[in-house]
Amino acid sequence: MKKLLFSFSLFLMAMTYMSAQTVLGEGYIKMEIVDATSDDEQMAMGLEMMKGTQTEIFFMGGKSLSKVNMMGGMVETTTLFNSETEQMDMLFNMMGQKMHVSSTAAERALAQNEQAALAKEMEVTYDESDTKEILGYNCVKANIAHPSIQDGMSFSMYITKDIKADPKMIQGLQDIKIEGFPLEYVMSMPQMTMTISAVELKQEVDASVFDLDTGGYEKLTLQEFTDRMKQFGGGGFGF
Template structure:
């Protein structure tokens, strides 16, 4: 069970990718998201996905940096990801029921990951349909869509993006090297055996002065290679 939750934590980590978006207007503030629906056709995953529904994500950003906090299981599991635009570094702090792990990706690590991802998906693979729209928290959004079938494994993502918000960094799995035309306020990930819906629940221009403060405590520092050796690398997209 602990291994399943660790896998879940590292899967969630993969949602936060690394490429600037081309949106306008709001470029500083806080967006809160929630997993509103989780479905699976695998009975063995039922207990795990039960802990995912209601999972909260908080994205805080200004023009130069951003921080994403993910809370699961009522705060028993927390992931904090910090991105610094000046040097394109990414620091991640994972507290998985008391086991604390810290990873640091240098600019070189980030560039390597982007190059590896470029072989999987390009900007032109994202399809947009402005005739399909949604109003989410007062923001006009339109549909963006991506699907792939790699080695028999199907994956699709349906997004509703707004051009009214600009965040420094994209934060969606498998799209780290893609310049989306807007910021997603809703997205549905379908990996075949599991389907998840994420929805923005609050948008605010408020931003605390300490939003980029790193968690305190004894975190064990691990490299991405070490995470791969734990058997998690393939699932988190690195």
């Protein structure tokens, strides 16, 4: 269960490291795990606990911030990204274990060489015939493919071109151009399916949300944090 918890917490973090640039200039989007199922009884129990997990994304000017709250607050992450300096600060709190990770673009690139190589082989295709409306935005389906993806596994998004996102801040997809902002993710594997969808959107945000309170957090380098995560069965940022 601990490994499942860390795997999904890292998956959610990867889905929220974005720098948002929209026609609105600033805003707030709340994403939520709206569906998670499995034929495996033990995995199904873990997934049931994940339902309702929320990710909040705030963006204003050159800053974006994401907050993830899992399992009733047992795991919380807050990530602040400055698109001008490409500085990233993440606060990670799991059951009282608090870590503050500050990293530069160069440090993240060094830590993600393997993931960057894999990303270059990924392909994004758009199915204009598969559309849906999410929170008033018209979205089209984007399918992500990679030669290493096994049969029975798939990853897709529903994106809107009315909201732009910086693909460099989507972990593992830094080299892939995504033509819009994803308002829904669908991940399918042989034993499980998970859907994360936007459930709320606001056009204004309070600037004070970008002021991080790092009191009580242990300061770690990106490598130190990655090593710490491996001890819990996770794989750091490039799990």
